[in-house]
Amino acid sequence: MLRYTPELLKDLDEESLSGLILVAMLINPEDGKPSNYVIEPHPMKPGKYRIVGVDNDHAFVPAVVREKPEKELISRKTIPIAQVKTIL
Numbered sequence: 720m721l722r723y724t725p726e727l728l729k730d731l732d733e734e735s736l737s738g739l740i741l742v743a744m745l746i747n748p749e750d751g752k753p754s755n756y757v758i759e760p761h762p763m764k765p766g767k768y769r770i771v772g773v774d775n776d777h778a779f780v781p782a783v784v785r786e787k788p789e790k791e792l793i794s795r796k797t798i799p800i801a802q803v804k805t806i807l
Contacts, residue, residue, distance in 0.1 A: 720758050727768055732761050735769035743807045748772075749780040751805025770807075780804070 720727055743751060753775040761767040780802060 721753075721789055727758065730766060730768050731758075732764055732767040732769050735761065739772070740807050745807050747780045747782055747802075749804050750774065751807060753806045780806065 742790055751772075755772060756770050758768050758770055771793045782802060
């Protein structure tokens with residue numbers, strides 16, 4: 720969609736998109752790549768589109784993948800690295 724019909728972005732249903740982003744933040748999908756989402760006409764709102772996830776088998780992935788040490792040698796604190804793998 721982004722490559723071939725970017726003008727459809729202005730017609731995305733804001734409510735559906737917001738809900739999809741909130742769900743992605745809650746379940747942390749591991750395979751949220753572009754090919755796992757499709758765009759379809761919204762069934763209740765003519766002229767609007769919604770994004771639908773079609774492959775949600777990798778979910779509830781740990782939010783922190785690893786921790787790395789800070790560059791300062793004195794403090795030796797670790798910094799958590801977030802694991803986010805979704806196009807949303």
